[in-house]
Every structure is written in structure tokens, then in C-alpha cells.
Ligand code: PEP
């Protein structure tokens with residue numbers, strides 16, 4: 001029998017080691033890293049290849065305009081918050097949003113968490129200085145700790161294994177929530193009715209009433225609600241730490257091709273998408289559906305070259321471009337990119353991340369985003385695809401199921417001063433539960449409008 005490593009040689013999986021790998025921690029203990037990686041090479045996979053193939057089909061449908069992706073979760077998951085309450089609140093938020101979007105889109109919503117592995121972050125600087133003391137920057141719980149001490153900030157390979165274990169427990173509870181009755185459509189609908197009781201959300205009432213009527217209609221027709229007790233849910237994260245991702249590669253015994261078993265969907269961040277860099281090379285060799293973030297400096301040629309390298313055979317659903325232009329750039333920068341790919345490229349699934357191009361520092365010194373900017377980028381995304389004749393295939397958001405105060409605005413109007421009340425993120429600001437639902441109602445309207453104009 002060929003071992004994974006012999007096969008890996010064949011597949012060139014380690015070629016990335018000869019290339020520039022940005023955003024990697026400097027692990028001080030090489031022996032410990034090697035031992036951890038060795039161990040991770042032998043553990044059970046977090047996902048199986050059949051699931052990744054199903055997801056490729058779902059994303060292909062989203063690319064054709066027959067489904068819509070909702071991908072959401074924390075900027076950075078933390079080990080401390082990987083407990084049932086936080087995970088349940090996040091799942092609940094995503095499921096509630098999905099019901100509203102299903103109605104708006106009249107299409108299946110592909111549900112995916114930035115969850116069960118989103119523990120490593122690209123940073124703008126390798127170090128952080130406070131009061132004259134310089135230490136390695138916090139790179140996410142899978143690398144080091146947030147506390148500003150030398151011990152906490154030293155990258156520790158034990159955290160890679162801890163990350164694997166916590167991802168496994170998270171994926172397990174996610175599966176329980178999505179198959180054990182918690183995701184029952186009628187229950188999710190009841191939660192949405194609870195949300196609508198707040199007068200702040202009056203403007204969404206007509207949509208909420210329509211959804212209510214649709215559910216009663218289904219009931220009256222004798223719809224099998226038992227089938228709607230279970231939902232399909234996928235997990236995803238940024239494939240940043242190449243030692244970890246490489247160690248999680250397994251062979252698909254049926255096709256004989258390698259896949260990355262750390263999550264269903266993996267994406268390459270804006271800072272690591274260089275065409276001849278290590279991340280692009282590595283992900284070009286695993287069979288999962290993958291994504292690439294495209295920021296405002298992306299040229300149409302950059303996008304085309306990424307597509308040729310990451311999806312040379314033009315498999316539908318294999319490649320998703322997650323655009324994060326910022327509300328100021330979306331209407332000027334995105335059209336040329338979409339036109340070029342639409343004209344010269346193979347199929348791609350277009351998703352908007354309206355968070356990362358709209359980050360600002362508030363007057364009170366918090367890293368934040370304006371709810372209105374976020375929604376305006378989504379609107380711009382729909383306008384551009386409408387004009388080009390391409391398909392807006394999904395929405396990628398940083399959110400939490402809790403009542404944090406990290407993003408400015410929304411109908412409950414979180415103000416500059418209000419940010420301090422419950423600002424908990426260690427990295428980027430997330431929409432809270434209410435803001436997330438409000439976004440879903442507005443995006444549902446955009447989807448409806450888009451469809452009626454086609
Ligand atoms: C992120 O998704 O948290 C992130 C860092 O995004 P980007 O790579 O688009 O900057």
C-alpha cells in the first residue's frame with residue numbers, strides 16, 4: 001500500500017516549501033514542531049472527501065445562480081469561546097439569516113461557518129510594541145496567546161494540536177446542532193418572530209409576514225417538516241498555517257487524490273494570494289473547494305492567473321472569488337475583474353465579503369466598521385454583477401451570535417461611545433446577533449430585486 005507521504009511526493013504537495021510562505025510564525029522549537037506535525041499526520045480527518053465533493057456541487061450551483069452561499073463566523077475563533085453556548089448562538093444566527101435569505105432568494109442557501117478551524121490570523125506587522133517592550137504579534141490561538149508577555153506570545157506548536165482537538169469538538173457539536181432537531185425550520189422561524197417583536201425592526205415586518213405565511217402554506221399543504229429538522233452545514237477557515245494544513249492532508253481512497261481534511265472549504269487571504277507564493281501552490285494541489293480573497297489592488301490579470309493556477313480544468317464550484325473591495329472601490333474596481341473572468345475565464349463563484357474593505361478606527365480608538373458601509377458594499381456587489389451579467393453567488397460575513405458592540409450603526413444604533421460597552425473581539429469587529437439578522441433582511445431584498453430584474 002502506498003502511504004500518504006509517497007503519494008504526496010507524487011502530487012508535489014511539498015513543493016510549497018521551496019516558495020515564499022508569508023505570514024508564518026517563527027517557531028522557536030523546531031523539534032517540537034516536527035513532532036506535532038508528525039502526530040497531526042496520523043489523526044482522524046475532520047471532514048471526509050465526499051462532503052467536500054458535495055460542497056463543490058453546492059458552490060457550483062451558487063456560481064450558476066441556482067443557490068446562494070452564506071458564510072459567517074468570527075474573524076478569529078478563540079479556544080476559550082469554543083464552548084456550546086457561544087457556538088449555539090452563532091449557529092442560531094446563521095440559521096435565522098438563512099431562513100430570511102431563502103425567502104428572498106427563492107433558492108437554497110448553502111450554509112457555511114467560519115468555524116472549527118479559524119484560529120490563525122495574518123497580521124500587518126510581525127511584532128507589537130507596548131511601552132517600549134517589543135514582542136511577537138498575536139497570530140491567533142493556534143499559534144500563541146493574546147496576553148502581552150513573552151511566554152504567552154512565543155509561538156508554541158502544542159497549540160497546533162490543541163487547535164485540531166478544539167476544531168474536532170466544534171465540528172462535532174455543529175453536526176449535533178444541525179442534525180439533532182435544533183435547526184428545525186419551525187423553531188428557527190419562531191426565533192425570527194422573537195426578533196421582529198422589537199419595534200426597531202418595523203421596516204422588515206412585511207418580509208417577516210410573508211415568510212410566516214409561506215410556512216403556514218407549506219404546513220397546510222402537508223409539507224414534511226420532519227425533513228426540515230436537519231440542515232446541511234459546512235465548516236471553513238483561512239488556510240494560513242501551512243505546516244498544519246499540510247499535516248492534515250489525506251488521500252481520497254476512491255479518487256486517489258489528496259484533500260485537506262482540516263475543513264470542507266479553505267480560503268487564501270488577501271495577504272497570501274501571490275501567484276508564485278507557497279499558499280497558492282499548496283492549495284492548487286488539494287481537491288477541496290477553495291476560495292481566494294480579492295482586495296482593491298487586484299488587477300483583472302491577477303484574478304485570471306489565479307484562476308488558471310487554482311482551477312486549470314475549470315471545474316465548476318472548485319474556485320470561489322471572495323471580493324472585499326471596500327464600499328469606496330466596489331463599483332469602480334470590481335467591474336473590470338468580473339468582466340475579464342466572465343469573458344476569458346472558466347466558471348467561478350463570486351462572493352462578497354463586505355467587512356474587510358471597510359475597517360476604520362473610531363474616534364474613541366476602536367477598530368470598527370460602519371453597518372451602512374457594509375450594506376453599501378453588498379449593494380454595489382449586486383449592481384456590478386447585474387451590469388456585467390454575471391452571478392452574485394454569496395455573502396461572507398464576520399459575525400457572532402452574541403450582543404457585542406463592535407460595529408457602528410444598525411437600527412439599534414451602536415455609537416462611537418457605545419463601542420466600549422461590549423467590545424470583545426481580539427482581531428476584527430463582528431456584526432452582533434441583531435445586526436446580522438438585519439443584514440439578512442436587507443440582503444434578502446437585494447436578492448429579490450436582482451432576481452426580478454433578470
Ligand atoms: C479575514 O477574513 O479575517 C481576513 C484577514 O481577510 P482578508 O484576507 O480579506 O484581509
Ligand code: MN
Pocket residue numbers: 075076356398427428
Ligand atoms: Mn477578519
